[in-house]
């Protein structure tokens with residue numbers, strides 16, 4: 001098909017400038033560049049730097065969404081500057097001017113360059129980002145079932161750009177949270193059958209108060225990721241493996257909390273908040289609240305409970321009685337639970353990769369193909 005030629009046109013970039021060493025506050029700087037609309041925001045920034053101001057700080061390398069260097073925020077959303085077309089960026093702008101800022105949750109080194117070492121890479125190092133071989137090491141190669149490799153391929157697609165870290169809401173509140181990118185990396189090894197430390201890794205990540213149970217399921221990292229890694233889904237897999245497969249009852253109470261959450265909704269159709277905390281700590285039954293651990297937790301939570309009562313977020317009757325749902329509606333909720341819990345095997349495997357195994361027989365237990373990132377095939381070898 002013949003390539004459609006588009007004339008260059010003007011685009012105005014509003015770039016956030018900041019030099020911590022100058023002692024001056026951050027400010028916005030505007031430049032108008034001239035490029036074809038399908039060219040990238042990165043090309044726009046580089047043209048502004050070449051033509052108007054050589055001091056604009058931006059990090060980049062491959063210009064092809066591979067190296068992960070050019071992570072920024074464009075019109076408030078995290079992404080890769082080299083992977084965002086100028087015309088699309090204008091369309092998503094507030095006033096026709098493309099706003100480019102550094103990523104969040106990481107200190108700014110200069111203008112659009114953030115210090116990935118201080119946050120992102122430190123957290124990746126925290127999760128032991130390499131394979132710990134099972135012993136004895138075979139004389140030749142390890143034979144790994146294809147479906148296991150398919151399962152970890154999604155986390156291997158990460159290019160370490162930091163876009164998910166930039167917008168992680170938990171990390172804003174708790175900067176010590178291990179975070180989406182590092183936890184996705186952890187799943188890459190937890191899900192690899194050659195790794196000798198699956199249990200130890202999961203126990204460590206479950207026990208850490210800033211670990212897998214510190215994620216609030218806000219979905220931001222899924223939206224932010226330019227490579228479809230869906231870090232939150234990897235975190236949920238880590239949780240399922242820790243709790244359901246290894247029975248790890250972490251001291252943060254995350255696993256028990258999840259179980260009680262699911263059981264209360266199954267039994268009442270809606271969450272019964274007043275029972276959630278005592279059962280999480282005292283045991284998943286009506287008597288859970290009489291356990292000393294539940295009492296201690298209730299006492300320590302009294303200030304928060306009082307505040308909720310004063311603000312009318314909870315009423316005393318609402319706290320004492322469960323929500324009531326019509327029988328028919330409750331029946332529909334039960335049927336969802338029956339369907340999910342009645343599966344012979346939980347759907348743990350990741351169906352990110354599309355395509356069919358050339359070998360008709362396939363690997364035993366190979367999951368059926370589903371939609372995923374185009375161009376990724378099961379045969380693609382692990383590289384990260």
Ligand code: SF4
Nearest residue numbers: 168215216218219221
């Ligand atoms: S889903 Fe969890 S890890 Fe992802 S951005 Fe939200 S809090 Fe962070």
Ligand code: SF4
Nearest residue numbers: 158159161162164225
């Ligand atoms: S998970 Fe996605 S957004 Fe996060 S660092 Fe990796 S590629 Fe970037």
Ligand code: FES
Nearest residue numbers: 061063068070082
């Ligand atoms: S420059 Fe490499 S990902 Fe953008």
